[in-house]
Amino acid sequence: MAKTINNNPAEKSIEEKLIDLRNLQDAYSEIDRIKTLRGELPLEVQDLEDEIAGMETRLANLEEENKKQSQVSAGEKAKIANAQALIERYKEQLGGVKNNREYDNLSKEIEFQELEIELAQKRITEFAEEAKTRKTRIATLKGNIDERRIDLKAKREELDLIKSETKQEEEVQRARTIEIEASVEERLLKAFHRIREGARNGLAVVSVDRDACGGCFNKIPPQKQLDIKLHKKVIVCEYCGRIMVDADLGAEAEA
Numbered sequence: 001m002a003k004t005i006n007n008n009p010a011e012k013s014i015e016e017k018l019i020d021l022r023n024l025q026d027a028y029s030e031i032d033r034i035k036t037l038r039g040e041l042p043l044e045v046q047d048l049e050d051e052i053a054g055m056e057t058r059l060a061n062l063e064e065e066n067k068k069q070s071q072v073s074a075g076e077k078a079k080i081a082n083a084q085a086l087i088e089r090y091k092e093q094l095g096g097v098k099n100n101r102e103y104d105n106l107s108k109e110i111e112f113q114e115l116e117i118e119l120a121q122k123r124i125t126e127f128a129e130e131a132k133t134r135k136t137r138i139a140t141l142k143g144n145i146d147e148r149r150i151d152l153k154a155k156r157e158e159l160d161l162i163k164s165e166t167k168q169e170e171e172v173q174r175a176r177t178i179e180i181e182a183s184v185e186e187r188l189l190k191a192f193h194r195i196r197e198g199a200r201n202g203l204a205v206v207s208v209d210r211d212a213c214g215g216c217f218n219k220i221p222p223q224k225q226l227d228i229k230l231h232k233k234v235i236v237c238e239y240c241g242r243i244m245v246d247a248d249l250g251a252e253a254e255a
Helices: 014-038 041-094 100-181 186-198 222-230 247-254
Strands: 205-209 243-245
Touching (some): 014 100, 014 186, 014 205, 014 247
Parallel strands (some): 205 243
16 A cells, blocks of 8 residues: 655655655656657657748749749740831831842841841740640649648648547656645755656666666666665666666555
8 A cells, every 4th residue: 555645855855755646657657658658659740830831932933933924925025026026127127228228238237137036936936845844843832732731731641549548547647747746845856857868768766676777778786775675765877867666665656
């Protein structure tokens, strides 16, 4: 049967403090277990959201390029129309020339405008090819976005289902951590969270199991094991820095 736990940190014995820390570890381990159930889903959802956002940005850029190029093509077509009008006018003027110099000047102007038309037509053709390629890229990108949105919808639904199934359990454990932390002295609480953040498996408090630290599995000397069983002071593993408690205290905390 578990001992009655004093809620005043200043009045607690070392044993009571160790029990609090073990209980706190159990609550956080349960929260970690719930997160493990969710697996990589939260990260997968975030990755899909980022990927879709990136593709949508590329799609918007391609569509903007199409819009700008369409405007440029319209300008080139206007140049062609203007050049053709000038050519017609220059050809009419050829009939009234008075000397070879005027004829040569008009002929050069006609030739220049014809070159302008040829250059503008070339640009329009190039723009059309680029637009065709861009259209294919846009269609492919839209298809990829649609596929990713379907994947995202499925992942979100899966994550929401797991969250709904574990929400109440997680809330109970989080409420438990708040309640226990309120009864742990600030110095120990800071140490607990510092150790937990540095531990790969999130274990800040471990039991001594088979004469070894339950965190790093290094052997614990007999004298130190005895000190741990006596509950006279908070003892940390000299190898991994985790707080160590004896198995009996661990069982009592679980009760």
